[in-house]
Amino acid sequence: MSPDRNRNYNFDWISILIYLLLVGFGWVNILSASHTGEITSYFDLSQPFGKQSIFIIASVVLIILILSIEAKFYERFSSIIYILSIISLLGLFVFGKTVSGATSWYGIGGFTIQPSEFAKVATSLAVAKYISDLQTNIKIFKDQLRLFAIISIPAILILLQNDAGSTIVYSAFFFVLYREGLPRWYLLVAVFLILVSVLTLKFGVLPAVLFIGSMIFLIHFFGTKKRTSILRPIGIIILAIGLSFGVKYFYESILKPHQQDRISLWLRLEKDPVKLEKMKKTILYNLNESEKAIGSGGFTGKGFMEGTRTVGKFVPEQHTDYIFSTVGEEWGFLGSSLVVLLFVFLIVRILQRAELQKSQFSRVYGYSVASIFFIHFLINVGMVMGLIPTIGIPLPFFSYGGSGILAYTLLLFIFIRLDSNRINEW
């Protein structure tokens, strides 16, 4: 078999099938959530679903393009792509268009482009490239720093453009670095930070410190085989106390009131029913309506275009960040579970293919793709169902948005292209 023929037949058709299902079903829900009045044409450019039709066609063209380019291209040009991406982010400070507070768009004609979506692809390529470099050793602190820099530069630029949600997506790379050998204590520190923060906010400083302290002593005396100095647990506890106060201060004095409210709602800190009722009409409005829409779908849903809350446009931003509530209302438990399962299958499939890669570049890139999809899926669906504080990021393939669907298509199909080239690797 010649390499040329293999190229055509080694695409991962399972991933492609799941991709098509998600995009198709996503479009159906955008249609339901965004149409106003009679639907004259599925390509009606005055309505979101019509634009999305165009974006999907553009994505198909993009897929053909990606798959026909030589796999080695992506590795070879990753640095340049990354630099171009950073420039595009920097350009926003000069030419950017501000939409609902975030300066994240270039306006070109009737369309807008959101470079932060494409920056995820570029960063993934750059991270893969750097880790797969023979001279890189992830165990070395200097190399870790460099990796952090590669990830942080776009993240910080995006944060400065006031798009905190997209910045959080960059935490996905933690999974990648950890997989590639980042020392374990990073994970421990992360868990420690999250635990201390959540416990402090939920129960207060003293209970949180007492709990963490006793856990640490237990691990110290019974957990490890090797007896270490007593100073170590004591040091960690002092750290925890400092951190706990820090978190309290950060929550009370640095966070803006609406951010405080999001966290207090997430941790169920607000007990006053009158205040809660008021919140349901203000900051909780979206979440409340979205939960109600999902709940009202029941087991089988109300049917396509039959969701009363969707038709009545009760959930603001329903065709973008809250698209999953349309699925919930119109397709019920069956439809929503199917979407959850499709995402899980897709991510697991990418992970599985990533582990099979002979080239480290391909593996790291695949891992990045899976992690980014996972973070998007976790935060978006979790938020719409009220499990996670409100963070505005789209659901890949589902949410309306041209940059989004093109960027996620790019992200996924570059990996499919790399994967198809697996047996050609040395």
Added chain:
Amino acid sequence: MRALLLLLSVIAVGIIFIARLFYLQVYNAPSENLFEDNAIRKVYDYPKRGYIYDRNGALLVSNQPSYDVMVIPREVEPLDTLEFCLLLKIDKEYFKKTYDKAYRYSPRLPSVFLSHLSKEDYASLQEKMRKFDGFYIQKRALRDYQTSIGANVLGYIAEANPQQIKKNPYYRMGDLIGKSGIELSYEEELRGVKGIKFIQKDRFNRDLGPFQDGKHDTIPQQGKDITITIDAELQKYGESLMVNKRGGIIAIEPSTGEILTMITSPTYNPNLLVGRIRSKNYTKLHNDTLAKPLFDRGLQAMYEPGSPFKVLNALIALQEGVITTEEKFVCRRGYNYGGAKPMGCHVHRSPANMNLGIYESCNAYFANVYRRIIDAFPTPAEGMDTWSNHVKSFGLGNYLGYDLRVGQKGLIPDAAYYDRSYGKDRWYTTFTISNAIGQGEVQATPIQLANMVAAIGNRGYFYTPHIIKKIDGVSSIDKKYTLPKKTTIDSRHFEPIVQGMFDVYNKGTAKWIQVPGIEICGKTGTAENFTKVNGQRVQLTDHSIFVAFAPKDNPKIAIAVYVENGYWGARWAGKIASLMIEKYIKGEITRKDLERFVLGGSLEEEYTKPYSGESFWINDHSELQVIEIPPEDESGQE
């Protein structure tokens, strides 16, 4: 190992999400009820409530539009309360109280915020209400009475209470429902079925158009008009005769069982229970525990029927063959049955046959007749049960089954009753001798007596009295009102009794109140009654009772009149009955003096006696009631 972190996280998140979906959509799913869905506006279209006509086609009850301000608490947005209160002419306290109450009832469902706006207020509010999210105006039909009579018959409508709404989901907060009288009995026919439109809303509360193209919408079904058996003229006349007297008049058409009048006094103007003034007035009426205007004396007042009951004993004796019409009994101003005190009687010719016994209402004659009936059986118990069954066949001692919801069973004792009082078989005929003259244990309501006398007029059968004549112009009323009920007495035994009752007018206790040109058969009655003053049993002036039917053959009207503390039968009840009969049959009154006497007569003084706190005379100054000492029992027969 490190590769597992992300894989396991993905799988865990997938499981958590599906569990959360299950919780939201299946376990904790809200009901799929359109009514609970606040994305759908429900617009009710209330049908016309059926009109009520009297037997001659006179319109008694129609409708008037009414406008309620409704609130759906969950949809209320912050508003300028001051402006809103000024607009509705309410104060801030009312606003808060009513809003909180509505919220407690249900944040999702509409509640009445302010009921019964005037037409002028409605006109000025209609446009401005749009500004206030969560509030809207609902049009309904209130009753518009074309008459001031018959409040007890017509009944009234009011907002359905939460229990009724729970019991019958048709009703929603603020819906009107029949609460008494015809309005209650024929609620479903009168009400019709309200129409509903489901309208898709958006989150700014704007209408987007019919939900699913109006697939679920219904159009209202108009309420059915009802014709009742009441003769409004006669009812009005009867009510005017009863002014300043307490009691009841029931008149029935014997050939059909249709109730011609159903009067209770004191009564009230039905217009008092319409609209915003209803609840205030209702409380007032309800709290009048002395005159009790809400107590329907024609249907609910139970008392000893007295002498009218005697004719039943004559009929039973003839049926059982224990006596002939010519057999005579001696009366020596009473009947001594061996009790502590003889049963008294008044002065009349003696000995008496059946005819004389009836028209002179001789106690001794009927005591003998009663003993004959009971003693014809081997044991008093068997006699008692036979007697009881005969009496009950006249519709006494149980609910009559008429189509109004209030009533009393009355009481007709049987052997089991006396077994309970005295012990099994430890009683004798003489223990129950008062039954002979309609006293003692026997109790009946005016409508039962009117029905009884209708059965006598029909010579042995009756139709269950009823108030419904036509529904939607069709006389298809319930079969139980059109099938005759036979008494246990053969029709041949009635003629002597009817003759006796005719002679009551001719030469007996009612000869002073004859109506020229009408052959009336009647029977006077007087019933002792007691009340408690300071915990003492005190006798009051006797109740005046009269039953009659006319004409003698093929009677058109059977009537029972009962006037509380009217002293003796012919004094008030008899006169009222004769005026009613004349009015109904002739259409006019020839005896103007008598009419004037009754219209102007008042017993109010009599009714205040027990509350005066002093000793008082009863029965026209013949007996003094000393408040400190319990008065002695005695019979007061005419």
